[in-house]
Amino acid sequence: MTDKSYDKHWQRSIKMGFEKEPQRRQLQKAKKQLKPNHQPKPTRRRDWLPEAADGSDDFDFEPVERIMPRGERERRRTLLATALVDMTESPSTSQEPPHYVEVSHLRGTVVEVSSGLCRVDMAGQMLMCGLRGSLSAEDTGFTNVVAVGDEVLVSADSSGWGVVEQVQPRRTILARPDVFHSHLRQIIVANADQVLIVASWRNPPLWPELIDRYLIAAERNKLAPLICINKIDLAEDLLDCQAALQSYQALGYPVIFASALTGVGIDSLREILRGRTTALAGLSGVGKSSLLSAVQPSLQLRTGIVSEASGEGRHTTTQVTMLPLTMGGFVVDTPGIREFGLSGLSPRDLIQFYPDLEAVATGCRFANCSHRHEPACAVKAAVAAGKLPLTRYDNYQKIYGSLG
Ligand SMILES: Nc1nc2c(ncn2[C@@H]2O[C@H](COP(=O)(O)OP(=O)(O)OP(=O)(O)O)[C@@H](O)[C@H]2O)c(=O)[nH]1
Ligand SMILES: [Mg+2]
Ligand SMILES: [Zn+2]
Known part of the structure; x- marks a missing residue:
């Protein structure tokens, strides 16, 4: 469907009040064609009108309507029959039962x-x-x-x-x-298999705390996380990039270094997207749309222009859309959102998402050690000794402080 005809459909459906059920519309249409009975209602007592012999009622109208003026039952019977005929008159369904009686889903x-x-x-x-x-x-x-x-x-x-x-x-x-x-x-997305966390090395600069937040969100939601560092063409030394991500790789998270501009890493990206439903997560301007366009040029996504003055990307992707990949699979390009998934997480449970810290924390003197000010903290000792990356510890503390 072209963009234009798609828009037209959209507008028309809003005008039509689309949520109305088709059979109700059909009934209303038939109702208009049949004049109601305006005879004054004779005063009747409920017990004057016996139930049908088999105890059932012919219609599913509200119980109060069982007491009806003379002829009204007949009028409704005709009304329903007319609506039914109308619905079965379309050529495709003429031999089949009315579709609201038996709907093929x-x-x-x-x-x-x-x-x-x-x-x-x-x-x-x-x-x-x-x-x-x-x-x-x-x-x-x-x-x-x-x-x-x-x-x-x-x-x-x-x-x-x-x-x-x-x-x-x-x-x-x-x-x-x-x-x-x-x-x-x-x-935001249902039934995704994995989350591709996209960060840029520069412009905007790498923000490890956000990577950790997305990792936690993915794991809490039982989605496999993957990390892609984009814009490596802007790195003076690739070794710096690799060193910054080393702790994530050591934990077993797949990390792809890429550039939508030069095409580096795009083949690896294509492989991990193939046949799966992937949600993209990352700050605005890191290049999510640009990476997807590099993976599959036919997607023709709108990408933003980085403001020269601030170096910040502008928000360009505004609606959550699932894009089918020709090689199989879907990608969901979400608007640049800062965080999701950490609501309801208690500070005490945060350590579960830091297996590297958790392994060391068993050596702390206090079982409820927050690894901040307590004496004999094995985590702080490990960081001081260079056995735990400082960024992981810093991220943990920042996120810990923001929870609760
Ligand atoms: N140098 C460089 N610039 C890039 C690269 N990838 C994307 N950009 C630029 O970064 C800017 C933002 O890219 P987008 O793809 O729109 O970013 P986004 O993550 O989709 O942003 P939102 O839609 O706002 O969430 C654009 O000006 C791109 O041209 C890259 O690998 N290298
Ligand atoms: Mg985008
Ligand atoms: Zn401790």
């Missing part, structure tokens, strides 16, 4: 969400969908009903539009606290 993956509508990838075909009105985020702890990456069951009619009927249980969730409701979280 198709499976798809949500690739974009906006204003109660979403774009669903149905085995390569894109389908614009509304959401079934009964779907609700209530009591889920999340603010959004569907998120990018969700696997959904969709019913489609002859209009070329679909309705999301059901959201399948999620394997993984990457979420952040909601801006307006701090006790709720907003799902």
Whole structure:
């Protein structure tokens, strides 16, 4: 679908009030065509109207409507029959039962969400969908009903539009606290396999604390973390880059040194993205979109121009979109977000995400040692002796101080 026709669809669907169920619309249409009975209602007592012989009622209308004016039951019967005929008249379904009686649900993956509508990838075909009105985020702890990456069951009619009927249980969730409701979280990506943490060596400069935050967030959400250091063309000495990332490599995290500008490391990047769903995380301006464009030029992503004065990247990617890769797999380019996933983490539990510190901490005198001011702290001793990298210890302390 071209950008223009896509926009048109979008606008039209908003005008149509897309969340309305098709059979309700159909019923309303039929209702208009049939005049209601304006006879004054005779006063009736409920017990004057016996139940049907088999104890059942013909319709699923509200119980109060069981007592109805003369002719009203007949009118409704006609109304429903008319609506049913209307719905079965489309050529594709003429031999089949009405589709709201037996809906054939198709499976798809949500690739974009906006204003109660979403774009669903149905085995390569894109389908614009509304959401079934009964779907609700209530009591889920999340603010959004569907998120990018969700696997959904969709019913489609002859209009070329679909309705999301059901959201399948999620394997993984990457979420952040909601801006307006701090006790709720907003799902950024569902069902991702891994997080590619992108940082730049310069412009903006490497920020190890943020890498640690993303690592913790990924692990808390059971996603495999990968690290990519971009813009290595701006490094005076590549050895400096490697030394800065050595502690991460020692912990077993895969690290790729890359440059979207020169093409270094792009092949390795392509290999780790192949066949998986990857969420990108990283500050604005580090080159996430540029790296993706280098991996697959046909993606044609918008990239920002680094402001010469501040050296800071401008925010260019504004919406979470899942991009299908021709080699298989999806990437989710998230807008430059500072952090996600650390809400609810208690300072006491932070050490679990620092296996290097945790291994040494068993030697501390106090079991509840915070490794800051306590005497006989094995962690501080290890840092002083050069056995633990200072940056890891610093990051731990900074994040520890920000929690709770
Ligand atoms: N020198 C150099 N510049 C790069 C490289 N990769 C990207 N840039 C530049 O960095 C700027 C920001 O790149 P983007 O790809 O827009 O960054 P982003 O991470 O997608 O940013 P947001 O969309 O705001 O999150 C652009 O001006 C790019 O040209 C690189 O490898 N080397
Ligand atoms: Mg971008
Ligand atoms: Zn200690």
